[in-house]
Amino acid sequence: xxxxxxxETEPKWRKAWAExxxxxxxxxxxxxxxxxxxxxxxxxxxxxxxxxxxYSLGDVIAxxxxxxxxxxxxxxxxxxxxxxxxxxxxxxxxxxxxWTYDNIARMRDELKQLGLSIDWSREFATCDVEYYGQxxxxxxxxxxxxxxxxREATVNWDPVDQTVLANEQVVDGRGWRxxxxxxxxxxxxxxxxxxxxxxxxxxxxxxxxxxxxxxxVMQENWIGRSKGLRMTWRWAxxxxxxxxxxxxxxxxxxxxxxxxSFVGIAPDHPLAEQVAAKSAxxxxxxxxxKKGGASQAEIDTAEKKGFDTGLTVKHPFDPSWELPVWxxxxxxxxxxxxxxxxxxxxxxxxxxxxxKYGLPVRAVVLPPGEDAAAFTAHMAxxxxxxxxxxxxxxxSHFLDGLEVEAAKSAAIDRIEAQGDGQGATVFRLRDWGxxxxxxxxxxxxxxxxxxxxxxxxxxxxxxxxxxxxxxFGKPGNALARHPTWKHTTCPQCGGPAERETDTLDxxxxxxxxxxxxxxxxxxEPIDKAACDYWLPVDQYIGGIEHAVxxxxxxxxxxxxxxxxxxxxxxxPFAGLFTQGMVTHETxxxxxxxxxxPGDVELVAEGATRRARMVSxxxxxxxxxxxxxxxxxxxxxxPEEIFDVYGVDAxxxxxxxxxxxxxxxQWSTSGVQGAWRFVNRVWDEFDSQPAVPAGAAVxxxxxxxxxxxxxxxxxxxxxxxxxxxxxxxxxxxxxxxxNLLKSSPAAGATPAMLAARQEALLAxxxxxxxxxxxxxxxxxxxIGGQGMVVDAEWPTFDPALTEDAVKVxxxxxxxxxxxxxxxxxxxxxxxVEKIVLxxxxxxxxxEGLTIRKVIVVKDRIVNIVAA
RNA sequence: GCCCCAGUGGCGAAAUGGUAGACGCGGCAGACUCAAAAUCUGCUUUCCGCGAGGGAGUGCUGGUUCGAGUCCGGCCUGGGGCACCA
Numbered sequence: 001x002x003x004x005x006x007x008e009t010e011p012k013w014r015k016a017w018a019e020x021x022x023x024x025x026x027x028x029x030x031x032x033x034x035x036x037x038x039x040x041x042x043x044x045x046x047x048x049x050x051x052x053x054x055y056s057l058g059d060v061i062a063x064x065x066x067x068x069x070x071x072x073x074x075x076x077x078x079x080x081x082x083x084x085x086x087x088x089x090x091x092x093x094x095x096x097x098x099w100t101y102d103n104i105a106r107m108r109d110e111l112k113q114l115g116l117s118i119d120w121s122r123e124f125a126t127c128d129v130e131y132y133g134q135x136x137x138x139x140x141x142x143x144x145x146x147x148x149x150x151r152e153a154t155v156n157w158d159p160v161d162q163t164v165l166a167n168e169q170v171v172d173g174r175g176w177r178x179x180x181x182x183x184x185x186x187x188x189x190x191x192x193x194x195x196x197x198x199x200x201x202x203x204x205x206x207x208x209x210x211x212x213x214x215x216x217v218m219q220e221n222w223i224g225r226s227k228g229l230r231m232t233w234r235w236a237x238x239x240x241x242x243x244x245x246x247x248x249x250x251x252x253x254x255x256x257x258x259x260x261s262f263v264g265i266a267p268d269h270p271l272a273e274q275v276a277a278k279s280a281x282x283x284x285x286x287x288x289x290k291k292g293g294a295s296q297a298e299i300d301t302a303e304k305k306g307f308d309t310g311l312t313v314k315h316p317f318d319p320s321w322e323l324p325v326w327x328x329x330x331x332x333x334x335x336x337x338x339x340x341x342x343x344x345x346x347x348x349x350x351x352x353x354x355x356k357y358g359l360p361v362r363a364v365v366l367p368p369g370e371d372a373a374a375f376t377a378h379m380a381x382x383x384x385x386x387x388x389x390x391x392x393x394x395x396s397h398f399l400d401g402l403e404v405e406a407a408k409s410a411a412i413d414r415i416e417a418q419g420d421g422q423g424a425t426v427f428r429l430r431d432w433g434x435x436x437x438x439x440x441x442x443x444x445x446x447x448x449x450x451x452x453x454x455x456x457x458x459x460x461x462x463x464x465x466x467x468x469x470x471x472f473g474k475p476g477n478a479l480a481r482h483p484t485w486k487h488t489t490c491p492q493c494g495g496p497a498e499r500e501t502d503t504l505d506x507x508x509x510x511x512x513x514x515x516x517x518x519x520x521x522x523x524e525p526i527d528k529a530a531c532d533y534w535l536p537v538d539q540y541i542g543g544i545e546h547a548v549x550x551x552x553x554x555x556x557x558x559x560x561x562x563x564x565x566x567x568x569x570x571x572p573f574a575g576l577f578t579q580g581m582v583t584h585e586t587x588x589x590x591x592x593x594x595x596x597p598g599d600v601e602l603v604a605e606g607a608t609r610r611a612r613m614v615s616x617x618x619x620x621x622x623x624x625x626x627x628x629x630x631x632x633x634x635x636x637x638p639e640e641i642f643d644v645y646g647v648d649a650x651x652x653x654x655x656x657x658x659x660x661x662x663x664x665q666w667s668t669s670g671v672q673g674a675w676r677f678v679n680r681v682w683d684e685f686d687s688q689p690a691v692p693a694g695a696a697v698x699x700x701x702x703x704x705x706x707x708x709x710x711x712x713x714x715x716x717x718x719x720x721x722x723x724x725x726x727x728x729x730x731x732x733x734x735x736x737x738n739l740l741k742s743s744p745a746a747g748a749t750p751a752m753l754a755a756r757q758e759a760l761l762a763x764x765x766x767x768x769x770x771x772x773x774x775x776x777x778x779x780x781x782i783g784g785q786g787m788v789v790d791a792e793w794p795t796f797d798p799a800l801t802e803d804a805v806k807v808x809x810x811x812x813x814x815x816x817x818x819x820x821x822x823x824x825x826x827x828x829x830x831v832e833k834i835v836l837x838x839x840x841x842x843x844x845x846e847g848l849t850i851r852k853v854i855v856v857k858d859r860i861v862n863i864v865a866a
Numbered sequence: 867g868c869c870c871c872a873g874u875g876g877c878g879a880a881a882u883g884g885u886a887g888a889c890g891c892g893g894c895a896g897a898c899u900c901a902a903a904a905u906c907u908g909c910u911u912u913c914c915g916c917g918a919g920g921g922a923g924u925g926c927u928g929g930u931u932c933g934a935g936u937c938c939g940g941c942c943u944g945g946g947g948c949a950c951c952a
Binding site for chain 1: 870871872949
């Protein structure tokens with residue numbers, strides 16, 4: 001049998017596609033469009049198995065849609081700014097720009113080797129000045145609209161690297177790279193007003209019906225919209241300077257206002273600071289609160305602590321009722337108003353606090369079935385658990401008898417009528433801090449003028465390009481310490497001014513790249529006409545780790561740009577698919593050192609499964625299956641796999657092994673299985689002789705049966721791809737190949753050869769999305785017209801996929817006891833007769849009385865008998 | 867603590883409420899070979915039985931149904947997200 005040689009065929013077909021320019025995306029108003037996009041890679045320099053999986057998944061969709069008559073856009077680019085390049089620069093003294101572009105060149109070659117159906121003419125990197133210059137242009141449009149602002153904010157500061165760190169880059173209070181204890185520092189920071197869009201970002205999630213539920217829920221939680229009441233508690237004893245009106249609190253439970261027993265403010269609330277100015281005790285308490293760590297474990301175990309300020313406020317519904325104002329350590333300044341009213345009976349934290357300081361606990365929500373007096377007493381005297389469930393309001397004057405939700409509205413109405421507050425929506429989402437004190441990023445295109453303050457550059461002074469001679473050898477912002485770059489003139493007065501030296505967060509770079517792909521050469525940031533054709537992205541594919549970050553930022557920027565009139569769509573990604581990771585077993589030496597799979601030999605399987613280190617012969621400990629990572633040394637290099645088995649086998653394995661949303665475990669035997677399939681397919685095509693003239697399928701039972709099987713296969717594979725069940729689709733292909741093998745070409749009748757030819761022509765096209773090179777080679781071997789890549793997707797005749805005679809299992813009392821054959825669509829009475837006439841079934845029913853016969857048309861028969 | 871997802875052979879996994887375990891991996895047996903590799907064929911949930919055949923079986927438990935891996939209730943385990951968010 002001739003062995004398939006991917007080293008020869010794979011480059012050959014890639015060249016053929018490139019020469020035919022097969023994957024150029026063209027705006028064709030006569031065709032439906034389809035935009036497939038995988039999250040673009042960071043150019044680390046090395047392709048890993050996660051990339052292979054991600055881009056193979058997208059390529060299946062792109063090739064499939066193309067064959068189905070869509071005009072497909074499937075582009076590729078590089079998310080190329082960011083820290084790794086600066087770190088490489090610092091560690092190895094290389095230039096980040098050169099390092100990045102070298103990496104891009106290497107990864108481009110590797111990606112091209114994958115045989116992806118990508119329109120490479122649209123490629124760009126976010127560090128191309130042509131790209132980030134356009135980014136500066138739209139950034140300034142948002143600036144003009146007030147969506148960009150600058151304010152002082154508390155940030156994580158790494159004193160060794162001398163830069164701000166994102167929250168994710170702080171691990172256990174230390175900088176992830178330097179290991180230095182991170183300081184809180186107040187800095188002037190640039191923000192994008194994402195909170196202006198918090199409502200829309202929440203509401204529009206409902207439209208995203210082709211997004212995983214999980215991601216929508218995560219975004220909803222992250223934005224954290226809550227509806228409640230913002231209200232002021234008037235002073236009983238006061239007023240305090242600057243707080244003449246009283247203390248403003250936010251609550252989601254206005255229905256429990258009659259259960260109030262104190263007002264609480266955050267330790268860093270301005271009022272608390274004012275109190276501290278007059279009281280050493282208060283000062284000491286606030287200091288103590290600051291010491292408490294911010295780590296999760298510390299928060300979980302932290303005791304509720306408070307300080308009575310001595311100030312008192314009046315209850316909004318009863319001016320004679322005075323309540324104390326406490327400073328409490330569990331109140332957060334950056335949520336709501338930084339102040340609350342405490343209702344211990346119906347909030348666990350408030351209850352803990354009240355018990356500690358002997359504050360009253362007044363039940364105002366009566367749980368269903370509870371006795372009012374008994375419950376009131378129980379809550380007041382002994383309860384340690386707050387009641388947060390549904391019920392009817394009591395002990396609450398005008399609110400008595402209302403259900404919780406009705407009481408909320410009634411309380412809000414009353415507060416509003418009194419002029420003490422207003423119904424309000426509060427979000428957990430904070431504005432997006434986008435400034436980074438980093439040289440390798442997109443410069444923020446403004447200048448600081450001593451006369452005019454922050455001045456946006458006019459359009460004709462863009463792009464603000466990075467200087468070529470940045471010095472990255474030491475920590476800190478290379479842009480800020482560049483000797484000349486920042487010195488410029490003010491566009492308003494012409495006087496001397498300094499450029500902003502902060503650069504934009506790389507998540508800004510990736511928040512609009514999908515729109516730039518519609519026309520990467522446009523003179524404007526966005527070619528609206530091109531976007532009107534291509535956007536939204538029909539299928540976006542990437543990892544779940546971006547569920548809130550990138551995917552939320554991109555949605556926000558899309559909405560902001562739409563409001564700017566630059567885009568027509570308000571959501572960038574109509575469909576989202578989050579693929580699983582590629583994992584591998586881990587291996588360790590007795591010494592604890594990780595050992596890479598290439599140096600591991602597995603001895604025996606099953607319970608006696610053991611691993612041995614090839615280079616030293618020592619036994620190894622087999623560890624958990626984990627995401628492939630350098631630190632655990634459990635990676636497998638794609639290029640080595642390509643070299644041995646070819647690209648198609650590697651693609652086939654990652655697509656066939658597990659459903660795409662689930663993690664998949666890489667295994668050598670698995671890719672060997674895929675490689676076997678590749679060879680078996682090739683053998684089948686290679687052994688197919690020319691079909692004799694005049695050979696016809698019709699009239700030959702065997703050939704007709706094969707034709708039926710072929711049509712069923714087309715139906716199944718088409719449906720599997722449509723529903724992202726690639727592993728199932730590939731299983732059908734394996735099955736069909738087994739069927740072909742069972743009636744080989746050798747010795748076949750002319751009719752059978754004709755049926756085989758039909759089957760093979762369909763098969764070559766069906767495997768195209770998964771193993772594109774093999775598909776072309778097979779297609780060409782049996783005389784297919786042109787290339788598979790230009791061939792239409794095969795169709796099926798529904799009449800042929802429905803069997804004329806159905807085999808129906810027959811159950812007796814739910815247990816399978818035999819089967820019968822019945823014409824398709826046979827009426828229940830007809831089927832029942834066949835069943836009862838069947839001797840085997842009759843034997844089963846001996847001694848039993850038939851109570852009922854259930855016939856499900858074309859599916860199953862169940863006889864209930866006793 | 868709250869929310870979401872998952873639990874099926876030795877392993878990865880299939881199954882519009884209708885024959886559980888397709889397909890692949892691994893394993894066993896056989897063919898080819900001097901031999902091995904590669905390849906091909908068959909078997910491979912488990913228990914009883916020489917066999918025909920029969921019993922049990924989709925984390926546990928209860929329910930709905932003629933019929934439940936699938937639907938509903940309670941629980942267990944694993945994974946993920948959020949979290950002093952008022």
